[in-house]
Amino acid sequence: MTPTQGPRPGQGTRSGKNSYTEGTPGLERRDQVLTLMRENGIEPYSNSTNGYYWFADCPTHTGSVVRISTGTSCDFACLVLGQEKCAPDDLIRAYGLDTLLPTELSVLDKLRAALIDSAGLEGIEPPRPLIAGLLQLDSIAWLQGKPGCGKSFIALDIAGCVGTGNVWQGFRVTQGEVLYVAAEGVSGVLQRVRAWESSMGEEMKGVKFLPMAVQSTNGAEWSAFVALAEEMKPALVVLDTQARITVGQEENSARDMGVFVDHVEQVRKATGACVLVVHHEGRAGEHMRGSTAIEGAATSIIRAAKEDDLITMSCVKQKDAADFEDFDLRLIPTDSSAILALTGPSTSDSLGKILGERWLSLWWQSFESEPVAVSTLIRTVNVTEPTFHRRKFSLIKAGMVVREGTGNQTKYRLSRDPTP
Numbered sequence: 001m002t003p004t005q006g007p008r009p010g011q012g013t014r015s016g017k018n019s020y021t022e023g024t025p026g027l028e029r030r031d032q033v034l035t036l037m038r039e040n041g042i043e044p045y046s047n048s049t050n051g052y053y054w055f056a057d058c059p060t061h062t063g064s065v066v067r068i069s070t071g072t073s074c075d076f077a078c079l080v081l082g083q084e085k086c087a088p089d090d091l092i093r094a095y096g097l098d099t100l101l102p103t104e105l106s107v108l109d110k111l112r113a114a115l116i117d118s119a120g121l122e123g124i125e126p127p128r129p130l131i132a133g134l135l136q137l138d139s140i141a142w143l144q145g146k147p148g149c150g151k152s153f154i155a156l157d158i159a160g161c162v163g164t165g166n167v168w169q170g171f172r173v174t175q176g177e178v179l180y181v182a183a184e185g186v187s188g189v190l191q192r193v194r195a196w197e198s199s200m201g202e203e204m205k206g207v208k209f210l211p212m213a214v215q216s217t218n219g220a221e222w223s224a225f226v227a228l229a230e231e232m233k234p235a236l237v238v239l240d241t242q243a244r245i246t247v248g249q250e251e252n253s254a255r256d257m258g259v260f261v262d263h264v265e266q267v268r269k270a271t272g273a274c275v276l277v278v279h280h281e282g283r284a285g286e287h288m289r290g291s292t293a294i295e296g297a298a299t300s301i302i303r304a305a306k307e308d309d310l311i312t313m314s315c316v317k318q319k320d321a322a323d324f325e326d327f328d329l330r331l332i333p334t335d336s337s338a339i340l341a342l343t344g345p346s347t348s349d350s351l352g353k354i355l356g357e358r359w360l361s362l363w364w365q366s367f368e369s370e371p372v373a374v375s376t377l378i379r380t381v382n383v384t385e386p387t388f389h390r391r392k393f394s395l396i397k398a399g400m401v402v403r404e405g406t407g408n409q410t411k412y413r414l415s416r417d418p419t420p
Helices: 028-039 088-094 107-114 119-123 151-164 186-200 219-232 254-271 293-297 351-355 358-367 374-380 385-397
Strands: 013-016 019-021 053-057 065-070 074-078 129-131 139-145 178-182 207-210 236-240 274-280 300-307 310-318 327-334 337-342 401-404 411-414
Touching: 028 065, 074 088, 129 151, 139 151, 139 254, 151 178, 151 186, 151 207, 151 236, 151 274, 151 337, 178 219, 186 327, 186 337, 207 219, 219 254, 236 254, 254 274, 254 293, 358 374, 358 411, 374 385, 385 401
Parallel strands: 139 274, 139 300, 178 207, 178 236, 236 274
Antiparallel strands: 013 019, 053 065, 065 074, 300 310, 310 327, 327 337, 401 411
């Protein structure tokens, strides 16, 4: 440094032998550490050109020093030779920095502390419902469906009922605040909310909307979003849709989707909420677009399949609860939008009526009692997928159909000839 130069950020100016004072580095933690050490009678010094490395006398080993690395965080390293080095946590305590830099247990100590026995399992809090039988608090879930199947109507309807404490389509609800990220179709949110309020006869209270596509790939933006969610402590966070908040990530990449799942987990951990991600299915098939890393991470996956004005809700996955039975919602146009209504039991779903349907006879003729995947059934016996799922529970209860396997391995078989 020449006499005409001012101190570089982080370098400071020499104030005596083996001593530097701080410049204006913008690293508050570094300055706080050095100031507090001096208040405790320890004089750190630096002889590096940029003030990155600082040194102080070792509190344990006479004549040895401790190196303090002061980048974005402060790291402590005992430089004694031929003897056991001081642990960083011990140094932090010896320098009186506990309140500024709380010590952390070693990874091994953390693992030891986390171990529990059979009795300790009783202390683990059981799953708590957000919507009884469908969604749980402190979980991550996906609502999947093809484009135009009414996913956003469903997500908004759920949000409104959680925020106000109303029963959602016959299911009990735990009331709480809702944070709704309206990243797709923002222009239609106002009309949908007003239609919901008109049908319910009350204001959609308890729901805060964030009408922007917060990008999970933008570290600063996502960190700010997690902080906002933590500040609100909502019971439900809706991310609508996954595609709009993961711009630049490859849906079919297990790595990219693993990173996205970790970002969703950050929100869950910060809030204890149910984080509901709205996601598209492919044009063909009944699975969510992209890597199976998503399915593996989900606590719950709910599928919406639309046929005309009828939306069939079905269970794809329930990790910690029993699968719920399919049920139908009807999308009813109202003003410039639409609302959802639960359909009542239909006489067309009576067992006698079902047994008279030709597709069931074709099923027996084609496969008899052999287990069959749903995709094979709908191709072979000329039945639509929504129709099959609406009928299957009546058939299972009657002992006519047996379900085998779980998840993607689920198959169904007839127990006998269905012909009356």
